[in-house]
Amino acid sequence: MDFHQIKSIIDKHDKIFISSHINPDGDSLGSAYAMYKYLDSIGKDCIIVNHSPIPEVYNFLNEDNIFQELDGDSASFIKKADLGLILDIGDFYRLGDVAFLVEENDIQTLSIDHHAKSDNDLFKNEYIDVKASSVGEILYSFFKEIDQKISEEMMLGIYVAVLTDTGSFRHSNTTDLCHQVAVDAIQMGLDISKVYQNIYENSSISRMKLLGNVIQKLNYDCDGELVWFSLNHDMIKEVNGSNQDFDGFTDFFRGIKGVEVSLMLYDLGGKVRLSFRSKGKYKVSEIAKKMGGGGHPFAAAALVEGEFSDVKSTVLNLMSTYISKFNEDNLS
Numbered sequence: 001m002d003f004h005q006i007k008s009i010i011d012k013h014d015k016i017f018i019s020s021h022i023n024p025d026g027d028s029l030g031s032a033y034a035m036y037k038y039l040d041s042i043g044k045d046c047i048i049v050n051h052s053p054i055p056e057v058y059n060f061l062n063e064d065n066i067f068q069e070l071d072g073d074s075a076s077f078i079k080k081a082d083l084g085l086i087l088d089i090g091d092f093y094r095l096g097d098v099a100f101l102v103e104e105n106d107i108q109t110l111s112i113d114h115h116a117k118s119d120n121d122l123f124k125n126e127y128i129d130v131k132a133s134s135v136g137e138i139l140y141s142f143f144k145e146i147d148q149k150i151s152e153e154m155m156l157g158i159y160v161a162v163l164t165d166t167g168s169f170r171h172s173n174t175t176d177l178c179h180q181v182a183v184d185a186i187q188m189g190l191d192i193s194k195v196y197q198n199i200y201e202n203s204s205i206s207r208m209k210l211l212g213n214v215i216q217k218l219n220y221d222c223d224g225e226l227v228w229f230s231l232n233h234d235m236i237k238e239v240n241g242s243n244q245d246f247d248g249f250t251d252f253f254r255g256i257k258g259v260e261v262s263l264m265l266y267d268l269g270g271k272v273r274l275s276f277r278s279k280g281k282y283k284v285s286e287i288a289k290k291m292g293g294g295g296h297p298f299a300a301a302a303l304v305e306g307e308f309s310d311v312k313s314t315v316l317n318l319m320s321t322y323i324s325k326f327n328e329d330n331l332s
């Protein structure tokens, strides 16, 4: 599929909902925002609806309340929609409850994404570019290709998407095109410093307290190449925090000297959420896959059924076996 085919699918449909994954991030929200502003400008009847609420730090994208949580009203819009535009989702079921509405009502979907295909590849149409840093970058190229003028609002969404998915233009997925987005954003007068402050200099006090508690209990394994930490509901409650308070912790600990992989284990009582980040030496997606999850080679996740202590020993064993084998193979 090419950009002109995306355009012709959009042109043929009038009632469109945009959706993305559970626990949305800057790319899914920013690209949804840019896409919404585009669809609205060409006269489509359109809403953004996600399984999860918008995280507080992204409220600056929601001043006109365009993001909706899945409820009665948004569900009835989806049921009558003739197209679902799905952004930044590797796996169909990461749509959360939106997935079941799409399936039950057999709604036409178009996925625009930069994740590798998963086993649950249930979209009717898809445009996937695994080399793109973010869906925001794909939308930027799409608008350029179809000669669509990018408004200031569309640019804000694209910029937020590219900024967050490249770790502020630092990760290895940062390309000249990412910086071109930044050039355009600055030339259009976007207050990029304000955007940065909104997202990254807006930490709640509970988040800082939680970070302090977690730092004191960091565990190092595999000769210091693996750092891991556990979290649970009581730790969040103790600091009067929320589930958004530990966003980015795994990325943060990867920054420790000598650490190659950072791993979070979040005890959900009967289930454990795992989040992996790698500096680039080890492909953590391989471990995530073995635990029933997936993701990018250097940023992956899994949700595992089972008791915390069992899941913990399984994943730590897998990690240490993988790391030893990798180093043996690369020695010989």
Ligand SMILES: [Mn+2]
Residues within 6 Å of the ligand: 027, 028, 088, 114, 133, 134, 135, 165
């Ligand atoms: Mn993304």
